[in-house]
Amino acid sequence: MEKGVFVTGSDTGVGKTVIAGAIAAAIKAHGLDVGVMKPISTGAKEIEGKLVSEDARYLKNIIDSTDDDDLVNPIRLKPALAPTIAASKTDITIDLEKVWKAFKELADKHDFVVVEGIGGLMVPIDNTLLVADMVQKMDLALVIASKHYLGTINHTLLTLEYAKSRNLRVKGIVINMLKNGKDFVREIEKYSSVPVLGTIPFKENVCVESCVYGDIVEHFRREINISKIMR
Ligand SMILES: Nc1ncnc2c1ncn2[C@@H]1O[C@H](COP(=O)(O)OP(=O)(O)OP(=O)(O)O)[C@@H](O)[C@H]1O
Ligand SMILES: [Mg+2]
Incomplete structure (x- = not known):
């Protein structure tokens, strides 16, 4: 069994948090002790003098x-x-040692750790490293979150191609906010060897910022074979 999974996106705002949360909850429902991680967050809110990430809170x-x-x-x-x-606007140096230490602690403590990335695979995380380097350092397989819009095929295939060029393992793709028609799903599968694990429609009662999940976990468990992500 894998020790965790890294949820990256074809872009920012495509549903990484919603999908990472659903994966974590589905694995927990499977009976495993699961941990979550959002190594780096931006746009953190200041609450009572402390910076809080809405993504981390949701997860x-x-x-x-x-x-x-x-x-x-x-x-x-x-x-x-x-x-x-x-980081440069706030005169902060991103200390990746903190990230590696925290990941190790979570991985030692839990059976499985679900990590949400930052934007996509080519987002810089310090002067020399990209998110893809973080994935390699954590030695995790990827789940790629993608959203249904005009441009999905291109963004998803580009992400897959880059993952391949970096020798990253990809478990599959989850398409979020599915509208009518799945023609584009067939196109993605035709041009890559990676399966689309499942789809999620727009759900009125899901909101990361307000920390509400609606029936996303039940939907995810019906739609996606979680053991494909775990093994
Ligand atoms: N299936 C869905 N139904 C309804 N709203 C959704 C759904 N998926 C995501 N959202 C909303 O869309 C927004 C973006 O989703 P999410 O935060 O999961 O994306 P992200 O890829 O994690 O973004 P970021 O790059 O900022 O971390 C959020 O406001 C979230 O509540
Ligand atoms: Mg997020």
Whole structure:
């Protein structure tokens, strides 16, 4: 069995948090002790003098995690910008040692860790490294979150191609916010050797910012064979 999974996106705002949360909750329902991680967050909100990431809060709440915020989300940056730009605007150096340490602690503590990436695979996380380097360092397989819009095929295939060029393992793709028709799903599968694990429609009662899940976990468990992600 894998020790975890890294949920990356074909873009920012495509549903990584919603999908990572559903994976974590589905694995928990499978009987495993699961942990969650959002290594670097930007756009963190200041609440009572502390920076809080809405993504980390959502991921923790959906599995009732009691892990410390510093473990789940060791790097929190306030500007809603790319990590290295947010860091330079606030005179902060992103200390990746903190991330590696926190990941190791979570991996030692739990059976399985679901990590949500930052934007997509080519987002810089310090002067030399990209998100793809973080995936390699954690030695995790990917699930690629993608959203249904004009451009999905291109963004998804580009992400898959880059993952391949970096020798990253890809479990599959989850298409979020599915509208009518699945023609584009067949196109993605035709041009890649990676399966589309399932789809999620727009759901009125799902909102990361308000920390509400609706029936996303039940939908996910019906739609997606979670053992394909675990093994
Ligand atoms: N299936 C869905 N139905 C309804 N709303 C959704 C769905 N999926 C995502 N959303 C909403 O769309 C927005 C983006 O989703 P999400 O935060 O999961 O994306 P992300 O890829 O994690 O974004 P980021 O790059 O900022 O981390 C959020 O407001 C979320 O509540
Ligand atoms: Mg997110």
